[in-house]
Amino acid sequence: MKRLIVAAGGGGDAVAAAMLHAALYGDDGGPALILTYSWDRLIVDPVPGPRSPADFTGLRQLTPHVWAVPGTATLKPPHAATLPRLAAEIPHTFALIDPYAGAAGITRQLNELINHFAPETIDLLDVGGDILAHGDEPTLRSPLADALTLAACARTEAPVRLLVAGPGLDGELPADVLRPHLGPLLTTFTPEHTQAIIPVLTWHPSEATALLTATALGARGLCEIRDAGLPVPLTAEGPTVHQVDLARALAANRLAQTIAATTTLDEAEERCRTVCGTSEIDYERAKAQRRSEHQPTDAVPHDLLTQIKNFEQAAVTRETTYTTVRRLAEVLGLTNAALPHLTRLNTARDSHLPASVWKLHHTGELQDAQEGPARA
Structure with missing residues (x-):
């Protein structure tokens, strides 16, 4: 595969990766390999935190530590996820980021994919731009996932291009705050680029x-x-995509720097609490508890x-x-x-x-x- 796209926060970033591929590459080289978390909100998955390969059945092994998620994959109860259905409806290969070995483990996954597929381009895509945060802003809701992928991509064996689409659209950092940190405009999405994912956004x-x-x-x-x-x-x-200097983003992101050498998700989460005061998985745990009390x-x-x-x-x-x-x-x-x-x-x-x-x-x-x- 010629194109490797890393969905920085999983979820919607993986959907947007398909739109990015349409805008930048079209049919050049065929389908992309999209590396993404399976980390859904509680309205989909009642279990807090990201899913690991052990939570699935029917995965396909790509490298020693990377598994593809086909449309036929299923989740072991009580887990649920949007990723298998996304893989069934979007003509790209989706592979699973496993954060349970920390940022170091994600770097290992990336290097295995780079060595196995030798992609011509590697893009790290974040919708909204919270990947450019320092990590301790009070408006942040989900800094850990993006910080893990940022830290991992910065240590890979091949250059990675950091792209921010839709500055401010995730509601975490305002566009006015992000704008001084954005690099050159790479592309602007048009209605034509949205056609493949419009059906996906019905569910x-x-x-x-x-x-x-x-x-x-x-x-x-x-x-x-x-x-x-x-x-x-x-x-x-809103529909713009900007390139951002990855090294500068890492230098500004205290959370990404702090978790760069972590080897477990627990360790990364503990360091996230030190920098941010909490972690998004803590937030999910608390919300899951409230939902269990008021179903x-x-x-x-x-x-x-x-x-x-x-x-x-x-x-x-x-x-x-x-x-x-x-x-x-x-x-x-x-x-x-x-x-x-x-x-x-x-x-x-x-x-x-x-x-x-x-x-x-x-x-x-x-x-x-x-x-x-x-x-x-």
Whole structure:
């Protein structure tokens, strides 16, 4: 394979990697090898933290320490993941980052892939730009995953190009903060580049990549994301991809420097607590505990449209123009099982945006979409 793309934080970065390949390489050299975590939010996977190869069945070994995740792979209960379905729907090879051997282990995985495939290009892709953080900013929500891949890529046996897509779209570091650290503009995503992943975003919960796609399709305004309702501006800067000097990014990222030589995830997490005060897995553990005490329901409430209308009215007062299906599900106390229903409601409104991006002020259309099948 000619192209190796490392999805810095997993999840949506892996989806965006397919869009990046379309924009930069097209059909040149065939499918890419996308190296990514399997690390889903609790709305998908009830078990905090990333998945390891031992959590799967049906993986395909590529090198001694790297396993490909085919579309037929499954998760051992109670784990769940979006990666197998992504592999089934996107024509690239997805391989699993295993962070349980720390940053040193990820470096070993990368070197094995480099030696085995001799790729012409190696790109480290981060949507949003939190990979450029120092590591202790109070707005950071998930610094550990990106810091691990940054530290690992900086120590590989071949040069790696660091790319940041959609500055600020993950709601962690504002675009104004990131802009001075961005390098040259590499490309700007267009509607053509989004076509392969639009179907994926009907079920994949990534918010940052959904907003990246939405801005490529022309969405502008203010979007609320995550359970905390983080406000994210959607601007013409949203669909851009910038190259960033990897060495400078590492020199500025105290967390990445601190965990560069770690050999276990526990060690990396402990050092993350030292730099950041906590780790994202701690956050997931606490949230999982709260969810176990107050279990969301799989059932779609009979007054769902009323609840959505009330949310929309409140959001408008905050000058919000968009939200995400994931945010709606979190606010309404729904589980992942209810996400398809929200997505269908959104799709029925004939929006040209990804189905996971919800434009506000359309409750009348929602009513029609809800009642239409019953009348039929």
